[in-house]
Amino acid sequence: MISPSPSRSTASHPTDADTVPGGPPRPAVALIAVLGALTAVAPLATDMYVPGFPAMGEALGASSSAVQLTMTAFLAGLVVGQLLIGPLSDGLGRRRLLIGGVTGFAVFSLACAFAPNIGLLTGARFLQGVAGAAGMVLARAVLTDRFHGPRLPRYFAVLSQVMGVAPIAAPVLGGAILSVSTWRAVFAVLTVLGVLLLPAVVRAVPESLPPERRHGGGVAGTFRAMGGLLARRAFMGYVLALALAAAALFTYISGSSFVFENLHGVSSTTYSLIFATNAVGMLIAGATFSRLVGRGTRLNTLLTAGIALAGLGALAQVLLVLTVGETLAGTWATLFVTVGAIGLVFPAAMSIGQTLGRSAPGAASALLGGFQFLLGALASPLVGLFGEASSLPMALIMLIAVAAAGVALVALARPWRGEGEPGNGHAG
Template sequence: MPGPTVDPDGDQTAPAVPLRSEGPPAQTPQRAPFATATVITLGSLVALGPFTTDLYLPALPDLTADLHSTAPAAQLTLTGSLLGMVLGQLLFGPLSDRLGRRRPMLAGLAVYTAASLLCAFAASMPVLVAGRVVQGAAGSAALVIARAVVRDRLEGIAMIRFLATMGLVSGLAPIVAPLAGAQLLHVTDWRGTFVVLALLGAVLTAACAVGVRETLPPERRHGGGPGSTVRAIGGLLRDRLFLGYLLTGTFAFGALFAYVGGSSVVLQEVYRITPQTYSLVFAVNSIALLAVTQLNGRFLVQRHSERTLLLAGLGAAAAAGAAVVLCTTVWDTGLAGVWPALTLLMGSMGVILPNANGRALTMAPHAAGSASALLGTGTYLCGAVVAPLSSLGGHPSATALGAVVLGCALLALAAYLPLCRER
């Protein structure tokens, strides 16, 4: 492998190898499977993000009153966490390409634990918001490096299957976190939820220190400073295939986030269902996502090409969005028509997201950390943009929700068809 080069400004660059080689890389990833404990640990790392954002949500009214603040100010604790996750992924992803996976991951988890304690003992809303930004940024190390670890060890179908297995663990987090947060309020106050997050961070730090080995040997690391990081990210974004899969997954996640962010208000206010009924709808749709994710990882990827699966998944997502629009503007089916369409949408994500993200990581064998950071950043930014669109005009609308889902699915198709045609 060629050695590193030095720019005129003295910035050492990464080894002079392409981000995506035409043949096998000089150091091919190991093929040994992960131990069961490592699978659970990696899945828990990815699940840390949803727990960070969702566990404390039932306590928002209590913390607002306790800190003598307002609801808009309290919402900044969620915005700050998401902002921290976006910025943190851009930091920890490239950093793990330079320093290896273990040190940035352990450092991030240690800071996450400390930031959670800062939030637990915050005496004012500004301190809590600042703590949430740091907590989100540090916690993002878990998400971005967990995916990079998988890419270091596996590739192709084996990687997609493992991402599906890891997704089974992490996919339960958005379902469990709000329920667990509500139950915690029976035994503690809002500060106790952050103590629980601190304990979770400490447990994951110990688990990673003991059970997750370094997967990026020194000869595969990127030297250099910030200039090298910028060049690595720029090289990824100039790679047609990587960009295509990145945009495909990002826009598809936008459709998913439109549902996750808008369905609660839309279904309860438009169709007048109770919170208990909504929980049932959400649970059934989440089961569809988890089931198809497992079906994809265990069977579909071995029997069908990636292109066939992605086209089928994107087509199903577009059909789901179109069905919601038609059921609310032409047929007036009520929830009986909208619910199956949303279930189809969630099921389609079980095919789209593992395959699109897996293929994107495959395109970047020499910059898996940076690639994982771009995947995470793109999805969070897209989610933040589409979340309020289902309530444009001041009122929640099932038609608007369906239109956003359809639009995101069509954008994903528009990115996939021209950019992801592999020769």
């Protein structure tokens, strides 16, 4: 159990955004916009180059499995980077690590663009992931440092919408780039994105963790704080609920193109429309979450409802395939429900987890994000392992993931206790 020192009080206190009615002031708007862009970087870098896999393999003389390994390396870098940078920032502060991460992302994206062989590309992708993780993990930590009370979950809803939509938009953006250039141009665009983000971070993201609120004890002390969070039953329940919901979303992202294009015979343009419609579902869910939180709805209620609704959507898809068979309308409708419901799960679990881990926001953010990408990366390739004759494998994997999220919620988090709600005194 981590107990905050007096200098790290977790009591709610007004900030610039808490004192202005009707919405955040202009500095907060700029901050949220930059943090949202930082959150989008890693999901975009994950999937933008996927449409160029065949051309990449041909250009570098690499097998398809070797090309796939470059994505695995990037995801591994994201997990490692978050688990390292998050807790380190609790002792060193956010700003220096964030600037270093953005700089490193630009440098390693450029290295990817000019990689002469698949081995160097794989290594550069891992380092690109480590650097890109800084934006994701520190964006959540900065929000936790700066904001308290009901505004915090509303801002997390913005980051969650970015996290949900960016992986869906990335292949479309990548395809547009590849229509006029080569796969190397995708990494050139990511380099430019990193370069543009650097002055934005310098200008709009001040240090949010002053020295008097940082963890003492050096590096060992910051990682002991992470160990304390790992030992907290409720906190880990919310971490696992978030990560397992992410596994369901990653399964959808990796398997839906096969389901719609191969099984149902839709064109790539129609598939993009379906993908975009489901992304809009996540945006609607995020907006609904923000509105309900603003009206005083409990975060645990929204989280429970999101997991239940996602489970019903996945179960409906399984039952449709087993009874009626494969139908385009049925598959689209059930996936819209499941993916949209995950748009409620993300901001609720993230807000509660960061509130419970407020004594070590960087470590809390690292565990929330690290587990999210770890389970997502493990779930993504499972669809292809169980055959391509039906959408049932994708639906079953999504259902199992969401059901496991429900088990973690009930058995560990125990949402009826109301931990992590704004102002209830359970912050850690």
